[in-house]
Amino acid sequence: MAAPPGRSPEGALRVAVIGCGRVGATQAALLAAAGHDVVGVDVDESRVAALAAGDVPFHEPGLAAPLAAGLSGGRLRFTSDVAAAAGARVHLVCVGTSTRHAGAGARRGGVEAALAGLVPHLQPGDVVVGRSTVPVGTSRALAARVERAGATFVVQPDLLRTGPAVPHALDPGRVVYGLPTDADGVVTPEGEKARALLAGLEPHAPAHELPAVVTDYATAELAALATGAFLAVKASFVAAVTVLCEASGADVAALADALGHDTRIGRRWLDPGRASGGGRPTEDVRALVAAAEGLGVGRETALLREVDAVTVRHRVALVDLVRDACGGAVAGRRVAVLGAASWAGSDDVHDSPALSVAAQLQLQGAHVTVTDPRALDAVRAVAPALDPAATVAACVAGADAVVLATPWPEYAALDPRPLTALVARPWVLDACHVLDPARWRAAGWTYRAAGRR
Ligand SMILES: NC(=O)c1ccc[n+]([C@@H]2O[C@H](COP(=O)([O-])OP(=O)(O)OC[C@H]3O[C@@H](n4cnc5c(N)ncnc54)[C@H](O)[C@@H]3O)[C@@H](O)[C@H]2O)c1
Structure with missing residues (x-):
């Protein structure tokens, strides 16, 4: 019997990954390793050539092995032609949206450009997953484009890590599904169907039960930014008490331990060495402040603005x-x-x-x-x-x-x-x-x- 569209004969899904940076290449390789049939699409020809040859074009420990296995097993290929996404049942959009180069507009623009290329190749019933970090409140408009092709848009942001991508993808700690909702905030039938499809697509072992948060687009968008921002707040708190320790002769390492043994607080991200901050947590703090200002509640983000100042x-x-x-x-x-x-x-x-x-x-x-x-x-x-x-x-x-x-x-x-x-x-x-x-x-x-x- 012929396999249903979008499914390989073994029942695994056909998946397109749009944007093959650290997030996308890792997803592509691990999903192929999990038995799915994956095509990775990237506008960067040199990145495509490297990945297709089994070379990881950035420092990402643990990625070479699943990449090689996927390529040699014929379940993974890379191309710069987005038309290759046609026929996939699930499309993961993992394009770069960092504010580091072009400001907040880049966050939205990167995904918009990727969708403009992808939408003509979608089929009714497809699921498009937005894994890139986007500004709060923008997913609804992105979803509308996808829905015009009869597909469903799900916001499933890659929640922050500042370490190796492979172990994080295998054990992200929790999964957030930002699904389409009706006027009463209830997840639509299309959203429920998309969630059921995606539940079989996680690269981590199926036996590994992760807490799932099923919610709307805006909450999922905020989850991505708030995760990073919260870690930055934690680190900047340590920076603030470091000053007190210097002045009083107290020891910040012992103080961090004293705080961290309290399970309400937790020891992680209280290391005094983190206090100089930087990277994605700092970006997320700034994005959250920008979002609050855009929503007219900027005054409530004084705490977040101070995080930057403490870091400096x-x-x-x-x-x-x-x-x-x-x-x-x-x-x-x-x-x-x-x-x-x-x-x-x-x-x-x-x-x-x-x-x-x-x-x-x-x-x-x-x-x-x-x-x-x-x-x-x-x-x-x-x-x-x-x-x-x-x-x-x-x-x-x-x-x-x-x-x-x-x-x-x-x-x-x-x-x-x-x-x-x-x-x-x-x-x-x-x-x-x-x-x-x-x-x-x-x-x-x-x-x-x-x-x-
Ligand atoms: N890397 C992390 O630790 C991390 C953590 C949390 C969230 N994120 C978010 O995940 C997303 C991806 O991050 P990354 O670190 O993999 O980015 P990256 O910059 O390493 O890679 C992005 C890739 O997308 C490609 N691309 C850009 N526009 C494209 C298009 N229209 N079509 C196809 N490919 C396109 C680029 O060529 C690049 O290879 C971003 O939104 C980022 O903010 C990343």
Whole structure:
């Protein structure tokens, strides 16, 4: 018997993934690994060529294996031709919508452009899933375009992570379904059908039961932004109490533990080293503020606006600690910055706390060398005034101060003893609170961390 349209003979779904960045490529590879028949579509020809050859074009640990398995098993292919999406039953829209390049309009525009290409290839009954982060209140208009083709639009934003994409996709913690609703807020029959279809499409193991939040478009849109913004609030709270710890002689690491053992608060994202913030959580704070202003309730977001200010002040405070250690001025001093990526495990330097501190020191006249296991190419591209060093040893050679600025595990595990002889002065600022102070002090270093004794 012939398979119904959109289903392969084994009963797995045919899926199109539009936009094959970290989110889309990961979804495509994992869905193929789960047995679905997947086509990945991207406007970037070089990205398509790389993925089709089994090369992951960005640093994403764990993605190469499912990608290779999907390609060799014939269940996964990549193309720049959106017409290849025709015949798929589910279409995941994962295009880039970051505000980092073009402001809030880019968030909506990216998805609109993707839909403009996709809609002519939709069939009645198809489900289009918006996984990109979009401004609050825009999904209804996107849904209307999709509905004109007889398809259903579901908002299922990729909820924030700041770590590897594969484990996150396999265990996102919860699934949010933003479904079409009627005038009374009740999910429409089309929405229920779409949800039932998508329940069989999660890349995580079916046995793994995740909490599902079934809601409307606006709530799902807000869930994406509010997740990131909440984490930024948590981190900025620690930055604020770090100042109190500095002033009172208290210890912020012990304080974070004392707070974190309270299950109402939770320990995650209270690490003092996160307090310099940056990356997607910061973007989400700004997007939420913009959304509130657009909805005429901007006054209620004073807390969120302050998050940004706390983050900036915390970074300046780190620079001040280096300056004080250099006798009140860094001009002419050599400062080594270990880490440039926005977070460990990434080659992304967007709004990187490490680069922000490095750039401030350089602007104050320091000679700043930077090293990073993954992000040196990005450093060369965005911060050419900094001096990139391939190794930690080359980076710290002759340094008057060393700043550990991205908490890569290999930096946390550094043996300080061989480094002592390389630097001009063994002084280290542990901006990430990951070094063992006793170990570094025993090796002759002056160890400093904001809010720590
Ligand atoms: N990466 C994360 O950690 C993360 C976390 C939460 C949410 N998100 C959201 O998920 C979405 C995707 O993020 P990402 O990190 O994968 O982005 P990305 O920038 O890495 O990749 C986006 C891809 O979309 C492609 N693209 C752009 N317009 C297209 C079009 N019209 N048709 C086909 N392809 C197109 C680009 O060429 C690029 O390859 C964004 O909305 C982002 O805000 C990402």
